[in-house]
Amino acid sequence: MTTPDYRLTQLETLEAESIHVIREVAAELERPVLLFSGGKDSIVMLELARKAFAPARIPFPVMHVDTGLNFPDVLEFRDKRVAELGVQLVVASVPDAIAQGQVKEEPNGSRNRIQTPVLLDAVEEHGFTALFGGARRDEDKARAKERVFSFRDEFGQWDPKNQRPELWDLYNGRIHLGESIRVFPLSNWTELDVWQYIAREGIAIPPLYLAQEREVVERQGMLYAVNEFVPAREGERVFRESVRYRTVGDANLTAAVRSRATTVEEVIAEVAVTRMTERGATRGDDKVSDAAMEDRKKEGYF
Amino acid sequence: MSEPVVDVHSPAAEQAAEIATARKDILRIATAGSVDDGKSTLIGRLLYDSKAVFEDQYEAIERASKGDYVDLALLTDGLRAEREQGITIDVAYRYFSTPRRTFILADTPGHVQYTRNMVTGASTADLAIVLVDARKGMLEQSRRHAFLASLLRVPHLVVAVNKMDLVDWSQETFEAIADEFSAFAARLDVPDLTVVPISALHGDNVVTRSDRAPWYQGPSLLHHLEHVHVASDRNLVDVRFPVQYVVRPQSDAHHDYRGYAGTVASGVLRVGDEVQVLPSGLTTTVAAIDGPRGPVQEAFPPMAVTLRLADDLDVSRGDLVCRPANAPQATQDLDALVCWMAEEPLRPRQRLAVKHTTRSVRAVVKELVYRLDVNTLHRDQEAGELGLNDIGRVRLRTTQPLFVDDYNRNRVTGRFILVDEATNATVAAGMLPPHRG
Numbered sequence: 142m143t144t145p146d147y148r149l150t151q152l153e154t155l156e157a158e159s160i161h162v163i164r165e166v167a168a169e170l171e172r173p174v175l176l177f178s179g180g181k182d183s184i185v186m187l188e189l190a191r192k193a194f195a196p197a198r199i200p201f202p203v204m205h206v207d208t209g210l211n212f213p214d215v216l217e218f219r220d221k222r223v224a225e226l227g228v229q230l231v232v233a234s235v236p237d238a239i240a241q242g243q244v245k246e247e248p249n250g251s252r253n254r255i256q257t258p259v260l261l262d263a264v265e266e267h268g269f270t271a272l273f274g275g276a277r278r279d280e281d282k283a284r285a286k287e288r289v290f291s292f293r294d295e296f297g298q299w300d301p302k303n304q305r306p307e308l309w310d311l312y313n314g315r316i317h318l319g320e321s322i323r324v325f326p327l328s329n330w331t332e333l334d335v336w337q338y339i340a341r342e343g344i345a346i347p348p349l350y351l352a353q354e355r356e357v358v359e360r361q362g363m364l365y366a367v368n369e370f371v372p373a374r375e376g377e378r379v380f381r382e383s384v385r386y387r388t389v390g391d392a393n394l395t396a397a398v399r400s401r402a403t404t405v406e407e408v409i410a411e412v413a414v415t416r417m418t419e420r421g422a423t424r425g426d427d428k429v430s431d432a433a434m435e436d437r438k439k440e441g442y443f
Numbered sequence: 444m445s446e447p448v449v450d451v452h453s454p455a456a457e458q459a460a461e462i463a464t465a466r467k468d469i470l471r472i473a474t475a476g477s478v479d480d481g482k483s484t485l486i487g488r489l490l491y492d493s494k495a496v497f498e499d500q501y502e503a504i505e506r507a508s509k510g511d512y513v514d515l516a517l518l519t520d521g522l523r524a525e526r527e528q529g530i531t532i533d534v535a536y537r538y539f540s541t542p543r544r545t546f547i548l549a550d551t552p553g554h555v556q557y558t559r560n561m562v563t564g565a566s567t568a569d570l571a572i573v574l575v576d577a578r579k580g581m582l583e584q585s586r587r588h589a590f591l592a593s594l595l596r597v598p599h600l601v602v603a604v605n606k607m608d609l610v611d612w613s614q615e616t617f618e619a620i621a622d623e624f625s626a627f628a629a630r631l632d633v634p635d636l637t638v639v640p641i642s643a644l645h646g647d648n649v650v651t652r653s654d655r656a657p658w659y660q661g662p663s664l665l666h667h668l669e670h671v672h673v674a675s676d677r678n679l680v681d682v683r684f685p686v687q688y689v690v691r692p693q694s695d696a697h698h699d700y701r702g703y704a705g706t707v708a709s710g711v712l713r714v715g716d717e718v719q720v721l722p723s724g725l726t727t728t729v730a731a732i733d734g735p736r737g738p739v740q741e742a743f744p745p746m747a748v749t750l751r752l753a754d755d756l757d758v759s760r761g762d763l764v765c766r767p768a769n770a771p772q773a774t775q776d777l778d779a780l781v782c783w784m785a786e787e788p789l790r791p792r793q794r795l796a797v798k799h800t801t802r803s804v805r806a807v808v809k810e811l812v813y814r815l816d817v818n819t820l821h822r823d824q825e826a827g828e829l830g831l832n833d834i835g836r837v838r839l840r841t842t843q844p845l846f847v848d849d850y851n852r853n854r855v856t857g858r859f860i861l862v863d864e865a866t867n868a869t870v871a872a873g874m875l876p877p878h879r880g
Contacts, residue, residue: 146674147674147677147679147711147743148468148674149468149745149746150466150467150468151467151468151469151545153746154468154469154745155469156735156747157706157735157745157746157747158745158747160706160735160747161687161706161745161747164687164688164704164705164747165687165801167688168687168688168760168801192735193688193704193747194688194690194704195690195733195749196690196692196694196696196697196700197690197691197692197693197694197697197700198692198694278536278538279538282522282535283522285535285536285537286522286533286534286535288563301522301524301533302522302524302532302533304533304560305868305869306559306560306562306563306784306869306872307563307566307869308562308563308566308858308860308869308872309566309567309854309855309858309860310567310706311798311799311858311859311860313798313860313862313867313869315796315862315867316867317867328536329536329538329547331538333463337463337464383448399448400448400449401448401449401450401451402449402451406460407451409460409463409464410449410451410452410456410457410459410460411449411451411456412463413456413459413460413462413463414449414455414456414459414460415449435522435523
């Protein structure tokens with residue numbers, strides 16, 4: 142929206158910056174792909190990609206690393222959105238990789254770590270040279286350190302102690318064969334920015350993000366909705382609670398938070414006063430150690 | 444411990460939502476300093492006092508704090524190696540907001556060894572904060588930080604004289620440091636300098652004015668960050684639109700659509716304006732401007748838009764749209780200040796790749812004019828090379844013309860990066876100073 146003093150608001154500035162990054166990748170890198178999980182951050186990223194090239198189609202495919210542990214709502218949303226935009230969807234399947242013996246199921250049931258080799262195999266198979274991810278720097282202290290264009294070697298590894306300098310908005314996308322760039326167009330967005338943008342642009346999101354009465358169990362202080370991936374264990378009390386999801390990861394690991402926010406506007410009010418980071422509140426997979434994210438990222442995780 | 448349900452219609456929630464959704468602009472800040480200066484404590488204090496610290500983060504640092512009080516510096520901890528060594532190696536970005544503004548803070552390393560990471564953080568900043576320990580005064584490192592901020596033309600510089608509690612809030616000490624810094628800044632051509640006495644540890648003059656320094660009449664640090672005037676830092680005069688990407692839908696619905704996507708570098712573009720496209724020099728008019736939400740009448744920096752032109756010209760990525768009577772200089776000879784960022788030194792006759800706006804060319808180093816001593820500002824004209832973290836003036840000859848302006852007048856068209864073609868590493872930041880040739 143144009144104002145007489147030629148200033149952009151915070152959301153308009155972030156939007157412009159992200160569109161610039163997305164166009165730069167499409168112009169400079171041969172085979173980009175956008176990681177799309179159906180989660181709110183990747184939904185916003187996909188919407189920004191649509192705007193970057195409108196009225197043309199998005200000139201690259203999207204990819205989902207399917208752990209086989211997805212919320213059905215989210216998969217349905219993913220397929221609908223991809224069809225609307227007319228983009229190609231590549232699915233990298235963790236269950237297939239397990240069946241073919243490429244990766245082994247971890248004893249704790251988490252597929253967080255084993256999705257990394259599946260992702261890297263898919264990147265190699267399709268020859269992708271740039272991968273857009275929806276990660277934000279406000280999510281985690283390792284992410285806070287990452288460049289917008291984050292260089293990965295031929296093993297997909299991140300070397301946090303030796304990152305390329307990144308000056309102004311002059312991004313360096315040069316790579317050798319086998320190397321790739323992870324690109325984070327939402328680097329400077331906060332959780333609240335993402336929600337405000339969803340509200341302002343009227344962007345559709347999976348219903349999981351809004352509060353609803355669900356059957357839940359409490360584990361280590363976190364609420365998990367009972368479903369096919371999270372059956373109630375013996376001795377656990379199942380009770381009904383109005384909850385919503387702040388992040389959408391694997392269904393067996395993602396906890397919900399108590400909430401009465403049934404509209405995006407109410408979610409914004411809730412986020413604005415909530416005093417827990419979204420990963421701390423809802424992700425069992427980050428509770429391992431202080432440097433859990435840093436270690437996973439070095440191996441090639443998003 | 445599960446959280447209580449938030450009443451989204453409570454006055455507190457409604458007020459928080461109102462503050463969060465208020466129309467605000469962004470201020471980008473870079474801080475420089477080392478752990479000893481209290482930089483991490485200052486940032487921790489800004490985050491904590493502006494309520495950007497979450498409960499679980501606070502509990503984590505409470506557990507990790509060794510002393511009698513909660514060590515806010517731990518809020519800015521990053522990589523494992525940084526925690527082990529107690530230093531900052533690379534830039535970390537922090538986010539906080541107040542009812543007036545939202546802030547992106549690049550927390551950059553102070554050690555000379557990591558200068559390139561400091562330059563990364565400062566390159567996008569509107570304002571730089573240099574920390575000085577009141578007991579030590581202005582050190583070599585403070586000079587270097589101020590110099591780099593001025594080299595990058597960060598429009599606003601704040602010197603935070605920290606640990607004032609350890610010098611009994613001595614006005615004399617503060618003024619001596621402020622005077623010394625002002626004298627140095629005058630030589631650097633710093634457009635806006637503010638000096639604030641603070642104690643990051645106790646929070647004095649960080650968020651609110653402290654009564655411990657009745658002699659200080661200026662604002663608290665946060666008050667200054669909220670009110671510093673940045674709108675006029677942008678160039679709204681010279682239209683510069685580097686073409687980033689050509690949009691051609693090739694669909695039935697948009698058969699004849701051909702748009703030139705890019706980010707407005709400077710100036711204000713309006714529908715109907717007569718424009719010139721470089722390098723062809725052909726002129727046409729702006730038929731339409733498509734923004735993220737459809738057509739708009741005008742575009743200004745940093746909007747990302749798509750231009751449609753009245754005539755069917757041959758325009759591609761790397762071309763530049765300007766006004767016919769106000770074009771940048773087209774040149775293959777760059778006389779530039781560069782900050783060198785690679786272990787391998789820069790030497791005459793070296794070949795490098797150049798990225799300037801959306802244009803990529805190759806260049807050869809014709810001459811190393813001088814190497815600059817950051818402390819004395821002495822120009823060493825005998826230098827044969829630039830080593831890691833050195834700053835110097837070089838002459839480059841490019842394979843194709845670039846469309847450039849002075850960096851002082853236009854931060855977008857006056858800057859470039861150099862890339863090593865063998866390793867693909869970004870090896871230098873370059874700026875075109877005024878009075879070239």
